[in-house]
Amino acid sequence: MTRRRNHRVSIINLNTGRGARATSHPYPARTPVLALDFGAVSVLVTTTAGDRVTAADVEFARQLAREAQTFARSVERSFHGMPDGTGLAA
Template sequence: MAGGRTSALSLPVDATASSEFRSFRARTPLFTVSAGRVLVTLTLPERLGAADVEFARGLAEQAAAYAVEVERLYRSGRRPSGRSGRGSGKGRAA
């Protein structure tokens, strides 16, 4: 990430957490994650560029990797132990 200030947000997920993708004909799409009393919506500028496509692809790749890890933990019966510091941290969507 480039220099400057960084904000961090941790969203503990449970059975009430959700995510939603909404596509529109005349405007850019929205992707929303809701957890507890927090709602995060990803929006894009009206004019899209290559960096916007790169971000969306990175987001999809990181979300897919997250899903694989969650399923692996679930199937193994192991209880997650909080922040492990694992993961590549690569990509703008991480």
């Protein structure tokens, strides 16, 4: 990830777990929406405008995909599964 130029005002930590899921919602008449659900909290990732996509939107989507893939590989590498379906971090 690139380094942020602005100071962070706040950080929201959303932990994955049993109720966490990510869902992509493609729509024929508007831009797609990515929903990240964490139990009672949902985060919707959308483009700049609902009716068009900019080059910045495309770049962000690609960056998001790259970072999500890196996160998935790191989680998989760290997971040591137990017989009951739980795991321990390495």
